[in-house]
Amino acid sequence: MLNNTIKIGDSEFLELRDIIYKQSAIVFVENKKYLLENRLSKRIQELNFSSFKDYIYYLKYDINCRKELDLMINLVTINETYFLRERPQLDHVVKVALPEIIAKGKKSIRIWSAACSTGEEPYSIAILIKEAGLQSKASIEIVGTDINSEVVEFARTGEYRSMSFRGAPNHFVPTYFKQDNVIYKLNDDIKHMVKFNVGNLTTLGIGTLMGKFDIIFCRNVLIYFDMDGKKKVIDMFYNTLNSPGYLYLGHSESVNKLSTSYTVNVFGGGIVHLKQ
Amino acid sequence: MSVTFSAVNDSVLIHISQEASDKDFGAVLESFNNIPSLKEVRIDMKDLVYIESEIQEQIVSIKKNVGAKSVHVVLLNVSESVYTTLEMADLLNLFIFKQDLSLYHIDELVYMFHNPDVANEISVYISSNYSPDFHNKMMEGANSEDSQVREHCILTMGRAQDSDATEVIRQGMDSVYPNVVRASILALGWLGDCESKERFFNFISSKDIEVAEAAGASISLVSDERDPEKLRKLSESENSNIRIIVAGTLSLINGDEAYAIIVKMLEKERNEQVRTVLVQRIAYFNKPDATEMLISMLDDSSKSVKEAAAAGLGRTGLRGHEDEVLKRINMEDVWLSYFAVKALGQNCSAKSAKYLKEIYNKSEEHLRLAIIEALSNAPSDMDNFFAERLFDSNEDIRKVTLSAIYKSNKKTAIAKSVKLLEDDPSWLVRYKALEIISIEKPAGYKKVLTKIKKKDNNRNIQEKIASVLGI
Ligand SMILES: C[S@@+](CC[C@H](N)C(=O)[O-])C[C@H]1O[C@@H](n2cnc3c(N)ncnc32)[C@H](O)[C@@H]1O
Numbered sequence: 050m051l052n053n054t055i056k057i058g059d060s061e062f063l064e065l066r067d068i069i070y071k072q073s074a075i076v077f078v079e080n081k082k083y084l085l086e087n088r089l090s091k092r093i094q095e096l097n098f099s100s101f102k103d104y105i106y107y108l109k110y111d112i113n114c115r116k117e118l119d120l121m122i123n124l125v126t127i128n129e130t131y132f133l134r135e136r137p138q139l140d141h142v143v144k145v146a147l148p149e150i151i152a153k154g155k156k157s158i159r160i161w162s163a164a165c166s167t168g169e170e171p172y173s174i175a176i177l178i179k180e181a182g183l184q185s186k187a188s189i190e191i192v193g194t195d196i197n198s199e200v201v202e203f204a205r206t207g208e209y210r211s212m213s214f215r216g217a218p219n220h221f222v223p224t225y226f227k228q229d230n231v232i233y234k235l236n237d238d239i240k241h242m243v244k245f246n247v248g249n250l251t252t253l254g255i256g257t258l259m260g261k262f263d264i265i266f267c268r269n270v271l272i273y274f275d276m277d278g279k280k281k282v283i284d285m286f287y288n289t290l291n292s293p294g295y296l297y298l299g300h301s302e303s304v305n306k307l308s309t310s311y312t313v314n315v316f317g318g319g320i321v322h323l324k325q
Numbered sequence: 326m327s328v329t330f331s332a333v334n335d336s337v338l339i340h341i342s343q344e345a346s347d348k349d350f351g352a353v354l355e356s357f358n359n360i361p362s363l364k365e366v367r368i369d370m371k372d373l374v375y376i377e378s379e380i381q382e383q384i385v386s387i388k389k390n391v392g393a394k395s396v397h398v399v400l401l402n403v404s405e406s407v408y409t410t411l412e413m414a415d416l417l418n419l420f421i422f423k424q425d426l427s428l429y430h431i432d433e434l435v436y437m438f439h440n441p442d443v444a445n446e447i448s449v450y451i452s453s454n455y456s457p458d459f460h461n462k463m464m465e466g467a468n469s470e471d472s473q474v475r476e477h478c479i480l481t482m483g484r485a486q487d488s489d490a491t492e493v494i495r496q497g498m499d500s501v502y503p504n505v506v507r508a509s510i511l512a513l514g515w516l517g518d519c520e521s522k523e524r525f526f527n528f529i530s531s532k533d534i535e536v537a538e539a540a541g542a543s544i545s546l547v548s549d550e551r552d553p554e555k556l557r558k559l560s561e562s563e564n565s566n567i568r569i570i571v572a573g574t575l576s577l578i579n580g581d582e583a584y585a586i587i588v589k590m591l592e593k594e595r596n597e598q599v600r601t602v603l604v605q606r607i608a609y610f611n612k613p614d615a616t617e618m619l620i621s622m623l624d625d626s627s628k629s630v631k632e633a634a635a636a637g638l639g640r641t642g643l644r645g646h647e648d649e650v651l652k653r654i655n656m657e658d659v660w661l662s663y664f665a666v667k668a669l670g671q672n673c674s675a676k677s678a679k680y681l682k683e684i685y686n687k688s689e690e691h692l693r694l695a696i697i698e699a700l701s702n703a704p705s706d707m708d709n710f711f712a713e714r715l716f717d718s719n720e721d722i723r724k725v726t727l728s729a730i731y732k733s734n735k736k737t738a739i740a741k742s743v744k745l746l747e748d749d750p751s752w753l754v755r756y757k758a759l760e761i762i763s764i765e766k767p768a769g770y771k772k773v774l775t776k777i778k779k780k781d782n783n784r785n786i787q788e789k790i791a792s793v794l795g796i
Contacts, residue, residue: 063785097636110691
């Protein structure tokens with residue numbers, strides 16, 4: 050509030066958009082200019098710059114530009130999320146996917162929340178797994194990754210505010226959280242079920258690095274990518290999934306037209322893409 | 326009805342609900358024939374969370390139906406996921422996309438306060454169209470349990486200068502939610518609520534940095550002559566965050582007394598981060614003393630303080646201190662030198678120009694960029710210097726040089742732009758060239774652009790040409 054908003058010029062916007070795209074596959078459409086202005090003005094002024102042009106030079110020429118690129122990505126990603134978001138898919142995991150995998154005799158199962166933001170998604174999965182008593186039937190590892198190192202740090206703390214519970218039923222918060230003033234602290238048993246790491250979905254070889262998974266969640270992130278970016282990520286997931294493997298994308302983020310490898314299975318209130 | 330439409334003058338507005346099927350479109354298509362002077366079809370898609378392929382086909386057929394008559398089809402309030410679906414089907418080029426918040430019900434607008442990226446826009450829309458209905462709704466929201474709704478309703482009442490809401494907004498300062506407290510402080514500042522000033526002062530010490538910043542901003546809006554002294558006391562705090570907020574507040578208040586305090590703070594301050602902020606803030610005072618102070622800080626032991634001082638000189642102007650700035654340019658401290666060159670370049674004298682040309686070849690690339698920009702304001706003829714730079718292997722240097730030429734000699738710039746648009750390997754340079762051509766519109770430019778459109782695959786270039794040529 051003590052800083053002004055710096056306006057971004059047309060060609061500056063296009064160039065910065067290019068830089069962000071190359072780094073993350075995120076595409077900022079024309080009407081999202083204000084978002085870059087709102088989110089980066091403070092940082093630009095901290096660095097003593099007065100324009101986006103200066104900042105772009107900094108991103109291109111400074112010896113610390115790598116670090117600054119990461120910091121910039123932290124500032125511009127959209128991290129909106131909440132517990133039990135798009136619930137039918139989460140229920141499908143515990144009622145259908147996991148039982149099917151367990152029935153095939155698998156004792157060790159891995160789940161990847163591939164753009165987990167502040168952690169509500171993987172923790173929701175953990176909570177539902179616990180509620181369904183599935184931990185006794187197999188060892189289940191849940192991994193959350195995100196390109197934004199700040200949200201990953203936040204996720205590790207397991208501390209939330211009421212905004213994160215807008216999709217949750219009444220019993221949810223008192224059962225799994227301890228309230229401390231306006232902060233809700235996730236119980237340790239759930240917290241320990243999820244491991245977090247920084248991870249960029251567009252980094253070459255990320256699939257190999259992460260290892261094989263039985264279930265992948267990648268919701269509400271591909272909407273920000275262009276076709277090429279989406280296709281690469283969807284293909285990477287295919288190679289990363291075991292057979293059978295389950296891929297859950299966000300509402301309306303179908304792989305339709307992007308890949309013919311998956312079988313699409315529509316169930317009440319959601320879609321899952323299967324690797325058979 | 327799943328698809329409704331209404332016609333006003335030359336424009337048709339169609340609304341599509343999520344339940345719509347292709348059969349619902351028959352009457353719409355027919356209606357176009359009854360409006361011979363049709364200019365625009367607007368399709369409100371705010372209720373489409375996703376789009377079925379049959380609906381997509383109907384929208385395309387609307388476009389086909391009216392497209393021949395050069396009627397624009399504008400898709401309004403398209404959600405991110407529908408936009409992606411249209412993009413996948415390669416349909417984006419067929420339509421114009423716009424947002425029209427007037428099509429939303431007031432409850433829908435309030436619900437959108439949950440999305441932090443659009444909340445501000447919604448708030449500005451409501452406050453600039455403020456009505457008794459909006460007032461009532463915002464009052465209701467200001468008492469909501471939902472802290473996001475409460476926050477933005479309060480901000481909106483502040484923006485709308487709704488002084489009837491003052492008491493309700495004051496209560497927001499007691500909320501347990503920092504976002505509500507911050508919003509209340511800001512809104513009361515905008516309303517000029519002097520009675521809350523004491524509370525603002527207390528909030529300067531808030532642990533939540535955004536609350537403290539809001540308090541500083543609001544104090545500056547309701548400040549009187551006694552406030553600098555209160556800030557001086559706060560400036561002695563052990564807490565460096567408080568000292569940073571005080572510095573910002575003093576610069577917003579401005580004036581001689583505020584300046585004297587900020588200078589005293591700088592003399593005593595040991596923390597590098599706070600010293601940097603103080604120097605940054607000094608640049609906001611429009612007085613010769615501030616320039617001198619910044620010049621003296623160019624020799625500080627801290628790199629970040631020196632850089633802040635040099636950058637600040639770009640704001641205050643040099644006021645006759647050219648020599649002192651020239652001699653600080655060096656090859657080790659590149660950003661300090663970058664800022665110094667920018668400050669010199671605002672009014673580049675012949676002497677500075679000569680020096681900058683001399684050091685050009687020894688300089689790093691980003692310093693070179695600043696030098697070219699500075700030289701574009703020089704009194705002497707730089708044609709030869711610039712002409713050479715257009716062949717540099719660095720795309721930014723070629724781009725900045727083209728801008729520099731454009732400043733001093735439009736005719737040459739246009740000729741160079743046509744050439745660069747044709748064959749420069751970097752889209753950044755071609756885009757700059759295209760900008761110049763589209764402003765200057767030289768004879769035959771349409772032909773040039775049409776030709777480029779056929780062969781240049783860069784999306785930015787394509788879109789810019791389309792918008793210049795109106796296709
Ligand atoms: C809107 S959140 C979605 C969170 C969660 N999956 C959900 O559906 O609620 C999108 C997340 O994607 C992350 N993201 C964006 N680009 C990414 C990339 N290239 N690699 C990994 N994560 C990315 C962002 O940082 C952000 O936290």
